[in-house]
Amino acid sequence: MGRLEYAGLRVERALADFINERALPGSGIAPERFWDGLSRLVHEFGPRNRALLDKRDDLQTAIDAWHIERRGQRFNATDYQEFLREIGYLVPEGAPFSIDTANTDPEFASIAGPQLVVPITNARYALNAANARWGSLYDALYGTDAMGDLPKGKGYDAERGARVIAWGRNFLDTAAPLAKGSWADAGALSVKDGALVPALKDASKFAGHDGAADTPSDIFLRNNNLMIRIVLNASTPVGGQDKIRISDIVIESAVSAIMDCEDSVACVDGEDKALAYSNWLGLMDGTLSEEVSKGGKTFTRKLADDVEFTAPDGSRTSVKGRALMLVRNVGHLMTTPAVLDRDGNQAYEGLIDAMVTMLCAKRDLDRSSGPRNSVKGSIYVVKPKMHGPEEVAFASQIFDFVEDVLGLPRHTVKLGIMDEERRTSANLKECIRAARDRVAFINTGFLDRTGDEMHTSMEAGAILAKDEMRGQPWISAYEDRNVDIGLACGLSGKAQIGKGMWAIPDRMQAMLAQKIDHPQAGANTAWVPSPTAATLHATHYHKVDVFARQAQIAAENRPNRLNDLLTIPLAGGRNYNDSEVMHDVQNNCQGILGYVVRWIDQGIGCSKVPNIEDVGLMEDRATLRISAQSLANWLHHSIVSEQQVMDTMRQMAQVVDRQNADDPLYQPMAPGFDGVAFQAACDLVFQGRQQPSGYTEPVLHARRLQKKAEMAQSA
Ligand SMILES: CC(=O)SCCNC(=O)CCNC(=O)[C@H](O)C(C)(C)COP(=O)(O)OP(=O)(O)OC[C@H]1O[C@@H](n2cnc3c(N)ncnc32)[C@H](O)[C@@H]1OP(=O)(O)O
Numbered sequence: 001m002g003r004l005e006y007a008g009l010r011v012e013r014a015l016a017d018f019i020n021e022r023a024l025p026g027s028g029i030a031p032e033r034f035w036d037g038l039s040r041l042v043h044e045f046g047p048r049n050r051a052l053l054d055k056r057d058d059l060q061t062a063i064d065a066w067h068i069e070r071r072g073q074r075f076n077a078t079d080y081q082e083f084l085r086e087i088g089y090l091v092p093e094g095a096p097f098s099i100d101t102a103n104t105d106p107e108f109a110s111i112a113g114p115q116l117v118v119p120i121t122n123a124r125y126a127l128n129a130a131n132a133r134w135g136s137l138y139d140a141l142y143g144t145d146a147m148g149d150l151p152k153g154k155g156y157d158a159e160r161g162a163r164v165i166a167w168g169r170n171f172l173d174t175a176a177p178l179a180k181g182s183w184a185d186a187g188a189l190s191v192k193d194g195a196l197v198p199a200l201k202d203a204s205k206f207a208g209h210d211g212a213a214d215t216p217s218d219i220f221l222r223n224n225n226l227m228i229r230i231v232l233n234a235s236t237p238v239g240g241q242d243k244i245r246i247s248d249i250v251i252e253s254a255v256s257a258i259m260d261c262e263d264s265v266a267c268v269d270g271e272d273k274a275l276a277y278s279n280w281l282g283l284m285d286g287t288l289s290e291e292v293s294k295g296g297k298t299f300t301r302k303l304a305d306d307v308e309f310t311a312p313d314g315s316r317t318s319v320k321g322r323a324l325m326l327v328r329n330v331g332h333l334m335t336t337p338a339v340l341d342r343d344g345n346q347a348y349e350g351l352i353d354a355m356v357t358m359l360c361a362k363r364d365l366d367r368s369s370g371p372r373n374s375v376k377g378s379i380y381v382v383k384p385k386m387h388g389p390e391e392v393a394f395a396s397q398i399f400d401f402v403e404d405v406l407g408l409p410r411h412t413v414k415l416g417i418m419d420e421e422r423r424t425s426a427n428l429k430e431c432i433r434a435a436r437d438r439v440a441f442i443n444t445g446f447l448d449r450t451g452d453e454m455h456t457s458m459e460a461g462a463i464l465a466k467d468e469m470r471g472q473p474w475i476s477a478y479e480d481r482n483v484d485i486g487l488a489c490g491l492s493g494k495a496q497i498g499k500g501m502w503a504i505p506d507r508m509q510a511m512l513a514q515k516i517d518h519p520q521a522g523a524n525t526a527w528v529p530s531p532t533a534a535t536l537h538a539t540h541y542h543k544v545d546v547f548a549r550q551a552q553i554a555a556e557n558r559p560n561r562l563n564d565l566l567t568i569p570l571a572g573g574r575n576y577n578d579s580e581v582m583h584d585v586q587n588n589c590q591g592i593l594g595y596v597v598r599w600i601d602q603g604i605g606c607s608k609v610p611n612i613e614d615v616g617l618m619e620d621r622a623t624l625r626i627s628a629q630s631l632a633n634w635l636h637h638s639i640v641s642e643q644q645v646m647d648t649m650r651q652m653a654q655v656v657d658r659q660n661a662d663d664p665l666y667q668p669m670a671p672g673f674d675g676v677a678f679q680a681a682c683d684l685v686f687q688g689r690q691q692p693s694g695y696t697e698p699v700l701h702a703r704r705l706q707k708k709a710e711m712a713q714s715a
Pocket residue numbers: 116117118119124125126128129260263264292294445447448501505529530531606607608617618619620622623
């Protein structure tokens with residue numbers, strides 16, 4: 001793999017070629033300007049990046065020492081908080097303020113709805129995510145367990161279909177009720193004098209129609225700012241059997257979508273980074289396409305167009321056909337071999353991400369025709385895993401710098417702050433202040449946050465099992481404070497207050513029952529793992545008017561629960577018996593191995609991995625961090641022995657091998673247990689305590705590079 005030199009940087013050929021041949025031509029940015037800018041970014045911001053990471057280490061060392069000195073003593077919360085202030089972990093809180101972010105799109109300012117996340121390296125899925133702005137409610141209900149059971153066998157089951165139709169009518173009764181009676185009894189739909197016949201209880205919910213007014217092909221409704229499209233088509237089997245020709249109810253679903261360059265991908269070198277960036281470029285210039293083979297058919301998947309229809313006043317109008325796209329860059333931690341600085345050191349990956357993803361996104365701003373991602377001329381970058389206000393300020397300064405290099409107006413880039421590290425949660429108000437001109441979302445990434453909770457207090461004692469974390473004071477304080485602080489800082493109406501991932505992609509009935517809690521908690525968005533989940537979760541935003549809920553919550557003036565937030569989830573008196581310990585250890589080992597083996601051997605960064613009860617769980621680097629830190633803690637505090645964990649790893653490797661037996665690309669871990677993937681899984685656990693903030697990236701990247709080198713040698 002060759003390298004090319006630009007302005008003192010040595011860049012892997014695959015990445016350099018992508019930038020020179022695809023990203024720069026037509027961007028309006030001269031190659032010299034770009035490379036000189038990137039070189040200055042790497043050399044000027046690199047040392048500052050290092051210093052911020054050193055500070056993380058210093059704080060962690062001090063916290064570890066504080067707990068070690070007090071082993072066996074009663075925990076004193078007041079002393080603890082005082083200590084955290086002394087060392088600068090907790091910073092002083094400034095005067096009240098409101099954010100000044102301008103030009104956020106309606107998807108941030110006024111439409112509350114689901115946010116889909118997708119690995120950017122998978123073009124098929126990424127296109128699907130962008131197009132998931134609209135989703136079939138009928139398909140989502142029919143094809144999943146949303147109504148309590150799964151479809152049996154192939155072919156259309158009319159009884160199941162009838163239940164779907166009844167659910168759909170019921171949904172319409174809630175979202176856009178008729179003036180008289182139920183949608184279940186409605187007569188034929190038509191449009192007369194700009195109004196729907198039969199009349200709606202609230203006539204303003206009628207948004208338009210398509211086709212002839214007396215026999216429309218589509219009726220468009222709007223509720224809580226979300227669109228509903230009733231498709232009328234008697235020539236389909238479903239529409240043909242429906243007394244008013246409804247063949248589907250298609251609803252606005254993934255209002256926004258995060259194209260993820262971080263925890264759901266496995267990008268370890270220039271080749272991987274080039275793939276990620278090229279998919280992002282294709283999404284931003286609208287050219288991305290992918291051949292998809294499905295159900296015996298092959299077709300080309302492309303980005304959807306806007307949806308056109310006739311407004312009530314008779315004019316032709318349109319709404320977006322695509323989710324508003326954000327790009328998640330990597331955090332401040334990792335360096336990448338894709339770019340070496342003038343001393344031959346790896347550059348910080350976050351700096352490269354900022355420069356290249358913004359260069360690609362500039363295409364959207366420069367477009368003069370076709371659907372635009374941001375109608376407001378903004379670029380949305382999600383920055384994960386930041387620790388405290390200084391790191392947020394640093395991210396914002398990186399964006400200032402890149403805006404200057406790319407000739408973009410100041411604060412074109414809007415920042416999504418993942419509230420997913422403890423130091424950020426504890427200082428959230430100051431974190432928001434540090435990016436007050438560009439912050440466009442705060443989001444509770446509770447998965448990373450749980451991993452950081454475990455790592456930060458590693459020396460405090462044995463912690464609770466991971467499945468018991470949900471009910472703890474720290475996590476409810478974390479979720480509530482995030483909303484309270486977001487509202488106090490004026491995010492409502494300008495920016496998103498988001499909630500975390502539904503990580504059980506096949507459990508849609510449970511999601512329907514539980515995830516309504518997110519809009520009810522005042523979140524104007526929440527993460528979903530798939531387009532189908534987006535469609536089902538969207539129904540919650542028809543039931544809850546989030547902006548009204550936010551106003552109610554703000555008026556409640558809830559107390560600041562910093563004490564709860566800092567309450568360490570120690571196992572304390574919770575004495576786990578042997579079988580509870582082994583159940584938890586097995587579950588963690590299985591999740592770790594099932595995820596890691598695909599990451600290392602096949603470069604798959606997000607997987608559905610069956611847990612010990614055979615429920616498929618979405619696993620990514622954040623869930624891996626939790627499992628690894630949980631085991632590292634129990635090892636450190638002798639809840640379980642090294643031998644027990646190693647034996648369980650071997651046992652679970654065989655289970656994972658069996659689970660993947662149908663995958664022709666899969667390489668079994670047993671009976672040798674000496675492959676790179678198995679070793680990576682062991683490193684994550686047995687060296688888990690030493691990993692910075694308990695992150696999994698250093699081990700995964702090193703081991704994946706080793707695997708790639710092995711594969712290249714044997715090719
Ligand atoms: C803590 C955090 O950071 S969370 C953020 C990171 N997590 C994510 O990004 C989760 C993204 N989700 C995924 O990658 C996947 O849904 C997985 C891995 C969980 C499950 O994937 P699979 O087992 O392939 O899903 P499944 O077989 O049920 O469905 C596949 C279909 O759904 C689509 N799909 C599934 N997930 C997504 C998604 N996130 N975006 C778009 N389409 C998706 C696929 O395109 C495919 O449809 P197609 O055949 O028409 O292309």
